[in-house]
Amino acid sequence: MKSSLLRLKCLSEIKSGEGIPFLTPDVSPGTHCPMRMASVIVEDIEGLSSLLVGMPECTTHSRLFSPYPEGEKGELHWLYVLDSREVVFGCRDGVMEALKKMEKAGARSILLIATCIPDLIGEDFEGVIQEIQSELSIRVAFVMLGQFKNVSYPAGSWKTMEALVALMQRQITVSNGVNILGRSPKEEHTPLPSLFPFLERNGLKLRYLAPGASLDDFCVAPDAVLNIVVSPYTQPLAIKMQKEFGVPFISLHNCYSVEEIDKAYEEIAKQFNLSCKGVFDEERKEALVLEKQAANICHGLKYVLSLRVDLPLPLTQYFITKLGMKPLLLHMEEYYPEDKNYAKSIRKSGYDPLVCRVVNEYTALQILQELSPDLGIGYLPNTNDTFPWVTDMFDFYGQVGYGRSNAVLKRLLCAVNKSSHFSKGGTYGTSSI
Amino acid sequence: MGLHRFKPVPSGRMGVLWTLSTIRNAAIIEFGCMGHMLYTGVALKRAGVYNACKLYSTHINETDIALGDTSRLEKVIEDVIERERVRVIFLTPSSIPEVIGIDISAICEGLQAQYPDTCFVPFGCGGFDRTQHQGVQEALTFLVKTLPKDMGRTQLPTFNLIGSCADLFRFQADADEIIRIMKGAFNMDPLCILSSDVSVEGIERMGGAHINLIVRQEGKDAGREMEKRFGTPYLMGRPYGIEGTANWLMKIAQLLDMEINSEFLIDEKEASLGRIEEVMPNFRRIVRSFPESATLSLGGHADVVKGILSYGCDELSFTKGICWCDCQDMEDEDIPYLSEDDWSKAVFSHDKGWLMASGEALEWSGKNTNMQISNPDTKWRIYPYEPPFVGFRGAVHLANLWINSNDPD
Known part of the structure; x- marks a missing residue:
């Protein structure tokens, strides 16, 4: 192994997100701060106000993503900047005063977003909110997002979504109510999985909860009889809702293979005494054909996973078990609790790929080439003249079911079929096409 | 905070x-x-x-x-x-x-x-x-203390522009106009534009300049440092307005004991005045008949606010409205520092006259964003060839903004 790769760890050595080593020591430009995701999310939830607490850096840059101090429906997105005294003695009094002012100015509910310095000095926002809550008629939730604890942006999404549970209220269960966690009610770009129209045709009332939904939707969400999770960013929200309100959940975002999707769909149908038989036949059959085709063509291909791949471990497990592909290196933006099981399963299959965080996208390619992969999956700049790449993977975010698997496989096959490397007998690998 | x-x-x-x-x-x-x-x-x-x-x-x-x-x-x-x-x-x-x-x-x-x-x-x-x-201020001072190498004056006269930095609104256009008028008036080229358009090598050569033009207060210590080490004279200030720019050039001429290219100066003044003259009757009418509309309210960097205000008041007979600066250390009796609460009240309640401030303040208060003179900005600025505020061209540009603004009259 070349020296630049020596600093990396194998998947079996990774126990948490913090343990994922950087591919290069230098960061340029690096990954988004979790604060960005929180700012973007709160701005897109109608009726929810926010107070971002931090230094001039965080508060100034947050305006890149959430440029307006007031939303269309009277939401307030205000900033609290610590001064030199508060960095030493804490910002408790100032923040409590700020929350009161925001209530007076018309905020209905507030999410307090704490960035690096308040997190570093150990400001107790739980205590602050407990103390002030009795003086307020509005609900306040908080999320701690110091980047020194949350290296990359996914934590900003899943922790913010999880924090919204504090604004939810216990409800009487609606027997046909289902929350779809992770899909916006205003979604325009991500194709609608065929499962959801099927559920609606059968009398179920779906409530889409993600940025784009309203605060009111979130507040009454515990009335659902089931949560269906379509994004890794909403899995922690589902877990917390189960714990706090007893709403069970079924996750679809991790299911790539036909068997996994079959099982999850049957489980959902069973909850409501429905039958899926014959409903998804067309796309299911297509998935089986594509899986077989991809297994023939991609078997034995060594690959690296780069940036903007949502679910590196579930996808890798799928590529190994169904397509016979060989993972060399995986860029992981986040290590979710469920990833432990996928890591175990990948190890059981006989693979222990290198794991890293790509933090300098301009130099990563050169290093990845040292591994002589047959295929690259995920975004990196300037991949045109190297081995075959499937660069666009981020648009699969939020997609689930047979449709997503079909689209992933088609893109994979397209890249491999198009490549001259393979038609010449495999410049980079041993597999014959 | x-x-x-x-x-x-x-x-x-x-x-x-x-x-x-x-x-x-x-x-x-x-x-x-x-x-x-x-x-x-x-x-x-x-x-x-x-x-x-x-x-x-x-x-x-x-x-x-x-x-x-x-x-x-x-x-x-x-x-x-x-x-x-x-x-x-x-x-x-x-x-x-x-x-x-x-x-x-x-x-x-x-x-x-x-x-x-x-x-x-x-x-x-x-x-x-x-x-x-x-x-x-610290960055500019530290740079000139650390990087310039010992060297004598350049054979042909050159200048350094100190304080043109990316945090100032329209920094590139203003620097370009200063370079243009220095070339026209003295046939001088810049040695170093600190720091908006410079390489490490450019800073190392700074000691060779014949004069340092300091275009913001934060550059004063850097100018002093250069004077102490290289004996380079410096001039503080930003050239605003037609007379203001001409006076600024006169001061440079005095400091360097050089003649101004009078042909250039006359041409520039005539060209600028000729253009502004077309709208002077309108300005005079506003000043005479609607004095409350002939006020300039300005917010931003203290040097920018003072410069534009002096052009408007001294050369076009406007009056001063609510003016403020964005740095507490730079406030004085004329241009106080206003907190966010105070400037936002001033901006939101602004009614008559011209209001020029940051893009953020203008956009959010629903005012004319063409009147932006300071940051925070709200837009992308990938096009660096926009008109300047300083120099002769800046004077015409400002007059153009004022005559086209819907605020007065």
């Missing part, structure tokens, strides 16, 4: 970073969380800075903080030196190392011996009571 609706006054750390970020053939390494450098890069691109200093971060995690471990910084430096082969590396402070008390300067001393061919320049101004303007 407290509660804000709008962007707060940036920190000294940000001021340092923005000042350095435009310097070519150098790298900046920030020891801190990666998000700050990423978004600084985005903000610089929005401001129109590209292909300048290479920006790096180390990131920092809980273990580094708990153990005071700075090995990340050392590894990044090793990597950057190997790959970029830059001669100068600026090390900038960030908020977390400031809280935990990491001494970047001391680390630099150790590294300097290890990498004798690379110059390490550590910057301070990381304290939580320091503002953007103090950061800019």
Whole structure:
């Protein structure tokens, strides 16, 4: 192994997100701060106000993503900047005063977003909110997002979504109510999985909860009889809702293979005494054909996973078990609790790929080439003249079911079929096409 | 600092970073969380800075903080030196190392011996009571103390422009206009535009200039430093208005004991006055018949506000409205510093006259955003050839803005 790769760890050595080593020591430009995701999310939830607490850096840059101090429906997105005294003695009094002012100015509910310095000095926002809550008629939730604890942006999404549970209220269960966690009610770009129209045709009332939904939707969400999770960013929200309100959940975002999707769909149908038989036949059959085709063509291909791949471990497990592909290196933006099981399963299959965080996208390619992969999956700049790449993977975010698997496989096959490397007998690998 | 609706006054750390970020053939390494450098890069691109200093971060995690471990910084430096082969590396402070008390300067001393061919320049101004303007001042002063090499005057007269930095609204256009009029009036070329258009080598050659033109208060210490070390005279101020620009050129001529190219000066004055003359009857009518509409309310950098105000009042007979600056250290009786509460009240309640302020203030109050003279900005500025505010062209541009503004009359 070349020296630049020596600093990396194998998947079996990774126990948490913090343990994922950087591919290069230098960061340029690096990954988004979790604060960005929180700012973007709160701005897109109608009726929810926010107070971002931090230094001039965080508060100034947050305006890149959430440029307006007031939303269309009277939401307030205000900033609290610590001064030199508060960095030493804490910002408790100032923040409590700020929350009161925001209530007076018309905020209905507030999410307090704490960035690096308040997190570093150990400001107790739980205590602050407990103390002030009795003086307020509005609900306040908080999320701690110091980047020194949350290296990359996914934590900003899943922790913010999880924090919204504090604004939810216990409800009487609606027997046909289902929350779809992770899909916006205003979604325009991500194709609608065929499962959801099927559920609606059968009398179920779906409530889409993600940025784009309203605060009111979130507040009454515990009335659902089931949560269906379509994004890794909403899995922690589902877990917390189960714990706090007893709403069970079924996750679809991790299911790539036909068997996994079959099982999850049957489980959902069973909850409501429905039958899926014959409903998804067309796309299911297509998935089986594509899986077989991809297994023939991609078997034995060594690959690296780069940036903007949502679910590196579930996808890798799928590529190994169904397509016979060989993972060399995986860029992981986040290590979710469920990833432990996928890591175990990948190890059981006989693979222990290198794991890293790509933090300098301009130099990563050169290093990845040292591994002589047959295929690259995920975004990196300037991949045109190297081995075959499937660069666009981020648009699969939020997609689930047979449709997503079909689209992933088609893109994979397209890249491999198009490549001259393979038609010449495999410049980079041993597999014959 | 407290509660804000709008962007707060940036920190000294940000001021340092923005000042350095435009310097070519150098790298900046920030020891801190990666998000700050990423978004600084985005903000610089929005401001129109590209292909300048290479920006790096180390990131920092809980273990580094708990153990005071700075090995990340050392590894990044090793990597950057190997790959970029830059001669100068600026090390900038960030908020977390400031809280935990990491001494970047001391680390630099150790590294300097290890990498004798690379110059390490550590910057301070990381304290939580320091503002953007103090950061800019410290960066400009430290740069001229550290990088210029000993050298004699250039054979043909040259000048340095000190204080043209990426944090000022329309910095590129203003610098270009100053370069144009210096060329026309004295046939002088710039040696160094500190720091919006310069390389490390350009800063090293600064000692060869015949005069330093300091276009913002934060550059005064740098000018003094250059005077002390190289004996270079300096002129403070920004040239606004037609007479104002002519006077500014006269002062340069006096300092350098040089003749102004009178043909250029006459042509420029005539061309500018000729254009403005077309709208002077309108301005005179506003001043005479609607005096409350002939007021200039200005908010932004103290030097910009003072300059535009003097042009409007001294040359066009406008009157002063509510004017404020964005830095407490620069306030005086004429131009006070206004807190966000106070300036937002002034902006929202503004009724008659011309209001020129930051893009953020104008946009959010629903006022005419063409009247922007300061930052925070709300737009991308990838086109650097917009009209300036300074110089002869700036005078015509400002008159054009005023006559087209719907606010008065």
